[in-house]
Amino acid sequence: MLACLLVLLAGCGQQRDDRSVVRFWAMGYEGEVMARLVPEFERRHPHIQVEVQQLPWTAAHEKLLTAFAGDALPDVCALGNTWIPEFALLDALEPLQPMLTRSPAIDPADYFDGAWQSGVIEGRVYAVPWYVETRLPFYRSDLLAAAGIAQPPRDWAQWREALDALKRQAGPGRYSILLPLNEFEPLLNLAIQQPDPLLREDGRYGNFRSPGFRRALAFYKEMFDRGWAPPVSNTQISNVWDEFGRGYYAFYVNGPWNIAEFRKRLPAERADDWMTMPLPGPDGPGASVAGGTSFVLFRQSDNKAAAWQLVEFLSDPQVQARFHAMTGDLPPRRSAWTHGELAADPYATAFRQQLERARPAPRVPEWERIAQEMRLVGEQMVGGRYTVEEAAAELDRRADAILEKRRWMLDRHAAGGAR
Numbered sequence: 001m002l003a004c005l006l007v008l009l010a011g012c013g014q015q016r017d018d019r020s021v022v023r024f025w026a027m028g029y030e031g032e033v034m035a036r037l038v039p040e041f042e043r044r045h046p047h048i049q050v051e052v053q054q055l056p057w058t059a060a061h062e063k064l065l066t067a068f069a070g071d072a073l074p075d076v077c078a079l080g081n082t083w084i085p086e087f088a089l090l091d092a093l094e095p096l097q098p099m100l101t102r103s104p105a106i107d108p109a110d111y112f113d114g115a116w117q118s119g120v121i122e123g124r125v126y127a128v129p130w131y132v133e134t135r136l137p138f139y140r141s142d143l144l145a146a147a148g149i150a151q152p153p154r155d156w157a158q159w160r161e162a163l164d165a166l167k168r169q170a171g172p173g174r175y176s177i178l179l180p181l182n183e184f185e186p187l188l189n190l191a192i193q194q195p196d197p198l199l200r201e202d203g204r205y206g207n208f209r210s211p212g213f214r215r216a217l218a219f220y221k222e223m224f225d226r227g228w229a230p231p232v233s234n235t236q237i238s239n240v241w242d243e244f245g246r247g248y249y250a251f252y253v254n255g256p257w258n259i260a261e262f263r264k265r266l267p268a269e270r271a272d273d274w275m276t277m278p279l280p281g282p283d284g285p286g287a288s289v290a291g292g293t294s295f296v297l298f299r300q301s302d303n304k305a306a307a308w309q310l311v312e313f314l315s316d317p318q319v320q321a322r323f324h325a326m327t328g329d330l331p332p333r334r335s336a337w338t339h340g341e342l343a344a345d346p347y348a349t350a351f352r353q354q355l356e357r358a359r360p361a362p363r364v365p366e367w368e369r370i371a372q373e374m375r376l377v378g379e380q381m382v383g384g385r386y387t388v389e390e391a392a393a394e395l396d397r398r399a400d401a402i403l404e405k406r407r408w409m410l411d412r413h414a415a416g417g418a419r
Contacts, residue, residue: 019049079296
């Protein structure tokens with residue numbers, strides 16, 4: 001009798017956990033912050049338990065591929081936008097249009113178009129943006145004023161005038177703009193402003209000899225040739241924030257994470273001497289690349305309905321505003337910009353404007369490799385190895401070699417469909 005009573009009491013003291021478990025993988029600091037949002041979701045959805053695994057960015061891609069090969073992917077993942085085409089090609093991702101059609105929580109029209117389109121591959125929606133990033137100029141407003149520049153430049157002609165005036169004012173040893181040679185983004189942003197696509201024939205070949213890309217290359221090269229930008233990488237600068245504060249350069253094209261960094265690192269006397277501005281384009285405010293991370297569901301998941309509820313929760317504009325306050329990451333939904341500190345942040349205003357013009361990078365699995373070749377060829381061109389025309393031809397040659405397997409696969413698929 002005593003044994004039976006003890007068993008009964010033990011059963012009363014234990015609560016059977018029959019909740020549905022959603023496995024969520026996220027990269028970097030965002031994975032850590034994500035764990036702080038889980039309790040509220042679980043309170044709203046008591047039948048769901050969320051297990052968050054944080055992955056370092058340096059190991060995430062390999063771990064995802066290993067998990068795919070071993071049939072061990074999570075239910076939902078925050079995937080870097082440039083990886084979406086690769087996992088879509090592997091048929092690892094669940095198309096989301098049926099869930100979107102039924103969802104009152106996620107309105108595609110509320111998202112910045114460049115961010116949303118990053119998750120659309122060959123007309124099918126595979127991802128919902130979590131946070132978005134793009135790059136634009138941070139600038140020293142006091143240095144522009146000292147050089148006689150009353151308003152931030154809006155187009156390339158005005159930018160040239162400003163860069164030239166700043167260099168004349170700065171003199172030897174100081175520069176108008178920092179364009180680190182170990183980053184492909186400065187050149188890519190100039191290129192994506194052009195009417196010509198970076199790849200042609202459904203991503204089969206490079207399109208770098210197009211008039212638009214050669215125009216971008218020429219402007220990029222001009223900024224070094226005329227001494228407006230130092231021919232250095234950011235690793236050759238001891239501290240990019242301190243050098244910005246010291247006036248080593250007046251423009252620095254970078255991302256939204258640097259709003260917090262400049263606020264923290266610039267000395268008090270420089271607190272009112274810097275601002276952000278939209279990226280100038282050839283004929284007016286120009287486009288930039290839409291980066292960031294998006295939610296995907298994996299096909300092999302047996303728990304897609306619960307995973308989708310988590311995506312809906314994290315996509316709520318107020319939750320996105322909270323997430324921004326925790327991380328500094330920019331929300332991809334326009335409505336989220338009306339909530340919290342983001343709505344009143346003067347340094348974020350230019351990013352809000354820029355995101356309306358942001359465009360996705362080419363959505364092919366090989367793009368990251370091609371972008372690195374763009375960086376290498378751009379650096380070699382600045383160093384004098386190539387002319388603009390030679391650099392464009394060399395980029396086409398390298399891109400075409402990288403895309404060889406893609407051409408074979410697409411041609412094979414087309415031939416199979418024709419039979």
